[in-house]
Amino acid sequence: MAPTFHRIAAGPRPVAPFSHAVEEEGWVFLTGQMPTDPEAPDAALPEGIEAQTRRVMDNLLLILGELGLGAEHILQCRCFLTAFERDYALFNETYKSYFAPDRLPARTTVGVTALAVGALVEIDLIARRPQEGDS
Incomplete structure (x- = not known):
C-alpha cells in the first residue's frame, strides 16, 4: 500500500515544504505544528507558552x-x-488538558535553541486509526 500525503486546506499554512500528515496502513504521522492561526497566518504569534501550546494543540x-x-x-x-x-x-499543565487522564500518549520533550517563526513550542505526533477488531 502506498502512503497518502495529506495537505489540509483548512490547516495552518506550512512554514516549509511538507505535508500536514502522511498516512500508511492506519498510521498517521503529523508534521510538527507551530502556534500560527490557520485563519490569519500572518498574524503575530500568541503571547506566552500557555497560549502557544493551546494554538499548537x-x-x-x-x-x-x-x-x-x-x-x-x-x-x-x-x-x-x-x-x-x-x-x-x-x-x-496546558498539554495534559487535551487528554483523558488515563489516555496520555507516550511523549518526549526536548529543549531546543530555536524554532521556525520564533515559536516557543512545536509538537509533532503519531496517531493510529482504529483497526478492525479494536474495541
Whole structure:
C-alpha cells in the first residue's frame, strides 16, 4: 500500500515544504505544528507558552479532525521548547488538558535553541486509526 500525503486546506499554512500528515496502513504521522492561526497566518504569534501550546494543540487536532481522528487516537508526541526550564511546568499543565487522564500518549520533550517563526513550542505526533477488531 502506498502512503497518502495529506495537505489540509483548512490547516495552518506550512512554514516549509511538507505535508500536514502522511498516512500508511492506519498510521498517521503529523508534521510538527507551530502556534500560527490557520485563519490569519500572518498574524503575530500568541503571547506566552500557555497560549502557544493551546494554538499548537488546536492546530494538531484540526488536522486530525479533517482526517476523521481525534486526541484519543494519538499514541506519541514529540515536543520542542525553546525556553525549557522556564516553560516546562506550564507547558505540561496546558498539554495534559487535551487528554483523558488515563489516555496520555507516550511523549518526549526536548529543549531546543530555536524554532521556525520564533515559536516557543512545536509538537509533532503519531496517531493510529482504529483497526478492525479494536474495541
